[in-house]
Structure formats: C-alpha cells, structure tokens
Amino acid sequence: MNIKTHTSINNSISCSKYNYKNSSRQIYPNTTFKGHFGAEKFEKNKLGYIIKETGFFRDLQTKNFVCDYIKKNFINNNKIKILIGGCSTGEELHTYNMLLQDLACKLELTGFDVSETSIKAAKSNSFLMQKIKPIPKGYMDVSFQYKRTLQDSFLAFENKTPLTDEQKKLKELFDEYFTISNIVPNIPKKSLSLKIHQWFLKWVKIYPPEFENKTVILNPNKEKNYNFILGDIMELDNITKGEQADVITFTNALYHILTEPVSYNSTRRLHSNAYKTFEELAIKLKKNLSPNGIFVLGEEEKTQLMDDKIIPTVLKKAGFIGLNKTKTHQANVWINNVK
Numbered sequence: 364m365n366i367k368t369h370t371s372i373n374n375s376i377s378c379s380k381y382n383y384k385n386s387s388r389q390i391y392p393n394t395t396f397k398g399h400f401g402a403e404k405f406e407k408n409k410l411g412y413i414i415k416e417t418g419f420f421r422d423l424q425t426k427n428f429v430c431d432y433i434k435k436n437f438i439n440n441n442k443i444k445i446l447i448g449g450c451s452t453g454e455e456l457h458t459y460n461m462l463l464q465d466l467a468c469k470l471e472l473t474g475f476d477v478s479e480t481s482i483k484a485a486k487s488n489s490f491l492m493q494k495i496k497p498i499p500k501g502y503m504d505v506s507f508q509y510k511r512t513l514q515d516s517f518l519a520f521e522n523k524t525p526l527t528d529e530q531k532k533l534k535e536l537f538d539e540y541f542t543i544s545n546i547v548p549n550i551p552k553k554s555l556s557l558k559i560h561q562w563f564l565k566w567v568k569i570y571p572p573e574f575e576n577k578t579v580i581l582n583p584n585k586e587k588n589y590n591f592i593l594g595d596i597m598e599l600d601n602i603t604k605g606e607q608a609d610v611i612t613f614t615n616a617l618y619h620i621l622t623e624p625v626s627y628n629s630t631r632r633l634h635s636n637a638y639k640t641f642e643e644l645a646i647k648l649k650k651n652l653s654p655n656g657i658f659v660l661g662e663e664e665k666t667q668l669m670d671d672k673i674i675p676t677v678l679k680k681a682g683f684i685g686l687n688k689t690k691t692h693q694a695n696v697w698i699n700n701v702k
C-alpha cells in the first residue's frame with residue numbers, strides 16, 4: 364500500500380478553511396478536531412487522494428436513527444456487532460460508543476480504513492483540538508448559523524451558555540469520555556507553500572484566526588468494546604471473518620470507490636465501472652449483514668456522488684429496503700431484508 368501524507372495540501376487547506384472573515388472560503392468554521400484534516404496521496408487502485416475529513420457527532424440525525432433502530436431490534440442479542448467502514452481517525456466510532464453507552468456491555472465496535480496513517484492515529488486514542496484564540500468577534504454567530512452535518516466546535520467551548528440544549532447534552536457526554544491532556548500535540552511543520560500563502564493573506568489583510576493547540580485523549584476507563592484495523596470495504600469477507608455484523612456503515616466514503624480519482628477540488632463523476640463495483644459491494648454487504656442488519660451511508664452521500672440513482676437502484680436490486688429519508692430526500696439507512 365502506498366500512502367503519503369500530503370502536508371502542503373493539508374496545511375494550506377486548514378489555513379484557508381479557517382478564514383472566518385471571508386464567507387466564500389468559510390468552509391468548516393464549526394469543526395474543532397482537526398487532526399484528520401486534509402488529504403493523503405493514495406496510489407492503490409488509482410484512488411488518487413483520500414479525503415480523511417470526519418468529526419464527532421457528524422450526521423447526528425442519522426446516528427440517532429441508527430441507535431434507536433439498534434435499541435428496538437437488537438436489544439435482546441448477547442452481542443451487537445457494528446462495523447464502521449472508512450472510519451478515518453476514529454471520531455465516528457467513538458460517537459457510536461458514546462451514543463450507545465447504555466448497551467456498552469454488548470457492543471462490539473470495529474473501525475476499518477484503507478489508510479494506514481488514519482488507523483495509526485485512531486489507535487492512539489488522541490485527537491488534535493484546535494480552539495480559536497481568542498474567539499474573534501462574530502465568530503460564535505457565524506459558527507452557529509452555518510449549519511452543516513460536520514459540526515463539533517461546540518465541544519471545545521468552556522462556557523456552555525451559548526450552546527443549545529442538545530449541544531449541552533452532547534458536550535456532557537463527550538466530557539465523560541474525553542479529557543484535555545498536557546501532551547503537546549504533534550502539528551505538521553509549516554511547508555514553504557503554507558508560509559507563502561499565509562504571508563499573502565496578511566498582505567491582502569486577511570488574518571486567519573490563531574489556534575490554541577491541545578491534545579484530547581480518551582479516558583482510560585473507556586478503552587474497551589472496540590478496535591481499529593486496516594481494511595478495504597471491497598474485501599469485507601476478510602474483515603468480518605465470516606461473523607455477520609448487525610450494522611455496517613460506510614458514511615461519506617462511497618465516492619472513494621465509485622467516482623473518478625479525486626483531487627481536493629475536482630468535480631466528481633461516477634467512473635465507468637461504478638455500477639458494477641457497487642453491485643459487487645452490495646452482494647458482500649448482504650452476505651456479511653445479519654438478518655434485518657442495516658447498511659448506513661452519510662446524509663450528503665447523493666450530493667457527494669453527484670448522482671441520484673446509483674444508491675437506490677443498486678441497493679434495491681440487491682434486496683435492501685430504504686428505511687428513512689434524509690435532507691437530500693434519499694434513504695441513507697438500508698435494511699437487509701430477509702424473507
């Protein structure tokens with residue numbers, strides 16, 4: 364496997380993303396845990412770049428739906444097996460772990476990803492938190508107005524007053540699992556291109572906010588129920604080793620296997636083998652999911668693929684039934700219907 368972290372992309376992206384003053388460039392003002400940000404060059408299967416973005420409590424509406432489904436349907440199981448495909452640096456797995464804490468003794472969570480560096484980071488149980496310092500005037504308003512499914516900056520706020528009731532509850536849950544540590548975070552060195560970029564921004568009088576870098580670690584008493592492994596969803600049989608899972612997720616990752624090799628800003632198009640590849644995957648999913656087990660995609664998957672048809676066409680044909688509707692009016696939780 365040939366993976367190389369592309370730090371110059373990594374750095375320049377984070378720099379331009381946090382320029383809250385310029386709204387057209389204000390892509391993710393709401394995200395605080397940035398250790399995963401950026402892209403990695405990935406040559407296997409000509410994927411091009413891997414996009415590693417993730418976050419705590421991402422696609423929360425769907426995650427709540429999945430947790431309710433698990434509680435309704437699998438509560439009497441001795442074991443509830445959840446596979447988090449394309450888990451990146453681990454935030455998604457920990458989100459399920461937190462939201463399903465009542466079922467902790469039954470849960471078996473496995474995160475897998477094709478990226479070795481992401482799996483290594485996930486296994487470290489530590490996360491880079493970058494708090495904006497000081498919070499610029501107006502940032503808070505912008506941050507809460509701009510609704511995206513990837514929004515975790517509220518987890519870094521010391522003052523809970525501006526938070527909604529839901530955010531307060533999630534932050535309390537998060538604080539039960541994670542602690543800000545004294546470990547100095549490992550920040551990638553500034554590349555020459557980043558230095559030039561920052562100099563240019565200052566020259567045009569655009570000042571990106573400064574960050575206070577912290578490491579947040581998982582509390583040792585929460586280190587159970589889960590593991591992270593290297594794996595490709597197209598080789599699902601090797602990951603499950605014949606033991607069916609109750610939930611398999613592959614959120615915000617499908618474009619990696621169905622579109623032309625991605626670069627950070629390229630327009631994505633389904634590649635010529637997309638239907639065939641997804642049909643192959645659907646067969647593997649059916650085989651590796653328990654009866655009434657569910658396959659979970661992201662809330663913006665249809666938009667990421669830039670295609671309306673491929674998800675419902677392929678999954679229905681393989682015998683899945685869509686369970687819900689999302690903002691983009693397409694089911695993203697699919698049940699393995701077994702007659």
Ligand SMILES: C[S@@+](CC[C@H](N)C(=O)[O-])C[C@H]1O[C@@H](n2cnc3c(N)ncnc32)[C@H](O)[C@@H]1O
Nearest residue numbers: 415417449451476477478595596614615616619
């Ligand atoms: C944009 S991130 C999404 C992370 C997380 N699922 C989320 O929703 O926040 C996509 C991840 O999918 C991983 N990935 C891409 N192709 C994969 C494959 N064939 N098998 C497993 N993981 C894959 C990438 O390495 C990357 O970490």
